[in-house]
Amino acid sequence: MPKTVQLNSYGGVDQLRIVEVPKPEPGAGEVVVRVIAAGTNPGEIAIREGLLKDVFPKDFPFGQGSDFAGHIESVGAGVTGLAPGDEVLGWSEQRSAQAEYVASSPSRLIPKPPALDWFRAGSLFVVATTAVAAVRAVSLKPGDAVAISGAVGGVGSLAVQLARRTGARVIGIASGESSQFLRSVGVEPVAYGDGLEGRLRALAPGGLDAFIDLFGGGYIELAVTLGVPSGRINTIIDFAGAQNHGAKTDGSAAAGSRETLASVANLVAWGEIVMPLTAIYPFALLRDAYTELARRKTRGKIVLALDPLIEEPIRLPKTTA
Numbered sequence: 001m002p003k004t005v006q007l008n009s010y011g012g013v014d015q016l017r018i019v020e021v022p023k024p025e026p027g028a029g030e031v032v033v034r035v036i037a038a039g040t041n042p043g044e045i046a047i048r049e050g051l052l053k054d055v056f057p058k059d060f061p062f063g064q065g066s067d068f069a070g071h072i073e074s075v076g077a078g079v080t081g082l083a084p085g086d087e088v089l090g091w092s093e094q095r096s097a098q099a100e101y102v103a104s105s106p107s108r109l110i111p112k113p114p115a116l117d118w119f120r121a122g123s124l125f126v127v128a129t130t131a132v133a134a135v136r137a138v139s140l141k142p143g144d145a146v147a148i149s150g151a152v153g154g155v156g157s158l159a160v161q162l163a164r165r166t167g168a169r170v171i172g173i174a175s176g177e178s179s180q181f182l183r184s185v186g187v188e189p190v191a192y193g194d195g196l197e198g199r200l201r202a203l204a205p206g207g208l209d210a211f212i213d214l215f216g217g218g219y220i221e222l223a224v225t226l227g228v229p230s231g232r233i234n235t236i237i238d239f240a241g242a243q244n245h246g247a248k249t250d251g252s253a254a255a256g257s258r259e260t261l262a263s264v265a266n267l268v269a270w271g272e273i274v275m276p277l278t279a280i281y282p283f284a285l286l287r288d289a290y291t292e293l294a295r296r297k298t299r300g301k302i303v304l305a306l307d308p309l310i311e312e313p314i315r316l317p318k319t320t321a
Helices: 042-048 125-137 156-164 176-184 196-203 219-225 239-245 258-269 283-294
Strands: 003-006 017-020 031-039 067-075 087-091 101-104 109-111 145-149 169-174 188-191 210-213 233-235 277-282 301-305
Touching: 017 283, 031 125, 042 283, 067 101, 087 125, 087 258, 109 258, 125 156, 125 210, 125 258, 145 156, 156 169, 169 176, 169 196, 176 188, 188 196, 196 219, 210 219, 219 233, 219 239, 233 239, 277 283, 283 301
Parallel strands: 145 169, 145 210, 169 188, 210 233, 277 301
Antiparallel strands: 003 017, 031 067, 031 101, 031 301, 067 087, 087 109
């Protein structure tokens, strides 16, 4: 029987279980996708631990994951334009993407660009839409200076490049070992930690025009201290700080559409922007994947492979453009 991730209670990685379930059948207006790759996202850790139960209430048991890519397995009544064998990527609004088969509306799928590999395709939706929303929220224009925290994470590695495409000067806040990657995509690196305020003032003596916080932990307060207008500060994680200072909180929901996904998918497919991967984990090592993700030290994405031939983690080289 097909396998899927199932949570029976809130908690740590020990609550992640892979169970067998009946193969889904497409209802009217649906398709079933045989999943090849599925993404992991930090927000899923918060959901699993019950930290967002007031925002995303769930009845147990429930699944996990938003991003996936694969082949159309079967098509329900009334579906046109899709056929078994078609290669697609998309997202699950039921957070059930980490499974061998996913039932989906065609409205949440796009054709996979032939030049886009399965692992980037299967982990793209959340980071793509979040990065687009965060950059759009701060209204960048040519000549602006923007700082971005968490600059080499799954969202950050795309956001810094999308910000560069506006003509803005982009300063990426990350660890020192990420400097080479950031420079390779036209971003000025600055190390996080003690003394960051002084380093940012030295890099941008004329001040910052905007700030995108993708990490949390006080960056909104830093942006305010640096004189960035609250309307040009956006965070995807520090909602309390945003409320205190009037900053924006645009994330995936603000740009979640097939059009956004297709636009970023094509940019990645044709090398206009780089999408780094940290590792590809076999589905059976789901808990190990989330243990690594929780350390918040990744460059780009951690992906789950549903291919049974992948039995050990594949560690990707640290990408430079």
